[in-house]
Amino acid sequence: MVRRRIPVVLVAGFLGSGKTSLLNHLLRDNHGVRIGVIVNDFGSVNIDSMMVAGQVDSTVSLSNGCLCCAVDVSEMDAMLDRLTQPRSGIDVIVVEASGLAEPRTLVRLILGSENPRVGHGGLVVLVDAAEFESNRVRHPELDLHVRMADLVVLNKIDLLAVDDAAAVRDRVAALNDRSPVLETTHGRIDPRLLFDEVVRVEDGPRQLTLDELLVEREQGHDCGDGHCGHRHLHEQYRSVTFTSAEPMDPRSLVRFLEEPPAGLYRVKGFVYFGVPGHMQRYLLQTVGRQIRFDVAPWGRGAGRGTELVLIGSGIDVDGIERRLAECVAGPVRSGAEAMTGVHRYVVEV
Ligand SMILES: Nc1nc2c(ncn2[C@@H]2O[C@H](COP(=O)(O)OP(=O)(O)OP(=O)(O)O)[C@@H](O)[C@H]2O)c(=O)[nH]1
Known part of the structure; x- marks a missing residue:
């Protein structure tokens, strides 16, 4: 846990x-x-x-x-x-x-x-x-x-x-x-x-x-x-919810997090990368420029997927949804090497 x-x-x-x-x-x-x-x-x-x-x-x-x-x-x-x-x-x-x-x-x-x-x-x-x-x-x-x-x-x-x-x-x-x-x-x-x-x-x-x-x-x-x-x-800040049943591409998501849209303050939720050897649930928390992943098992009976809530002020909601949709992995899946960027932000306790 x-x-x-x-x-x-x-x-x-x-x-x-x-x-x-x-x-x-x-x-x-x-x-x-x-x-x-x-x-x-x-x-x-x-x-x-x-x-x-x-x-x-x-x-x-x-x-x-x-x-x-x-x-x-x-x-x-x-x-x-x-x-x-x-x-x-x-x-x-x-x-x-x-x-x-x-x-x-x-x-x-x-x-x-x-x-x-x-x-x-x-x-x-x-x-x-x-x-x-x-x-x-x-x-x-x-x-x-x-x-x-x-x-x-x-x-x-x-x-x-x-x-x-x-x-x-x-x-x-x-x-x-x-x-x-x-x-x-x-x-x-x-x-x-x-x-x-x-x-x-x-x-x-x-x-x-x-x-x-x-x-x-x-x-x-x-x-x-x-x-x-x-x-x-x-009315001054807005939140966007993003969900995907398809795995997320690790490199694209890390790029999104490292180059966040203007006005984004927090991201929280969990991510499914579906990369062999890294099938766990990646809990994500960002505040400002700090990014953090924690790796956890999926709960019993929990479906695989990604669910993120993004909160900010003056954010371009459509633009964020578009950029996240582009982070969904295509039919050609990444290998384990693509997880390097994610693992830079995994905190071992
Ligand atoms: N008109 C107005 N006055 C404010 C506002 N916010 C705070 N004040 C007043 O400004 C003064 C300072 O506010 P504080 O909240 O004590 O500020 P602070 O940063 O804690 O002050 P220090 O502890 O002295 O550094 C108080 O008299 C507040 O009532 C505001 O939005 N508008």
Whole structure:
């Protein structure tokens, strides 16, 4: 069985860009996902309003199953070890980079982690849309952070006129034309872009938890008249589902993954290559530019085939479907040598 890795999502961005707002939003609008948030101090994380269930040392547990931990960078590894213990019940870890370390250092720490339960969940860089130009002048490293980002969140979009917002978007795209850019206010991105919902088996009917009530209240407003100013975030990103009962050509699929369509952020699912000696199920996860395959047996009675979900912002859905259709193997099947590219991304545990 493939052991599930817990994605670690890094959230970076300059002072005041909206990182804490985004964290608070994720903790609240968590869709039942248990989030472990790592910050360097609790500071403005709005813990009080999230019903503290308990506190031990530097960790606060919330009534919705989420945890909030305050550590400095020297304690990061130890905290990741603690949060990824099965008994912690955490599904995803979100690290606020500011104050802890340079995003580059943190990305290296996650990718180089020897903890088999840790997986890279992507680097999210928040940009204060209203202050982008002046921040770039004062902090030239901002350009590098935008270039490194797997997802750019252009926050405080409410403070800009439409034309100015378009100009900032163009400048961000000039720095990083591969990663999706989401426009937000108060960091309200759809959490499902960052992590999967978790299905938990519950016994019988139950009352809504506090966070579910809060989400319901937030979502309960009427957007029908177009006056509420609420941006329909789900319209900003799209997902494409691709299935094939025919095997996929390994070389073509790896080329697709290494040269992904603009705006693609995540790919998840499983692939059937049908290459002799490599008939197993190849579980695929990509975040930004990180590609990862895990090899697993097919479940009893499971049909052979490929099923992928691709998520991104500003993606060309038809173009993606066309490119994937071209990755389906033809009647002449590849030999085992064609799997070399795939095996570069297979992670041995
Ligand atoms: N108008 C507007 N204000 C915002 C938005 N997002 C955040 N703010 C405000 O901007 C200020 C900074 O937001 P934070 O979420 O604390 O930003 P941060 O990146 O965590 O800040 P530091 O921790 O100081 O680096 C707060 O007063 C927020 O209420 C937005 O989209 N629009």
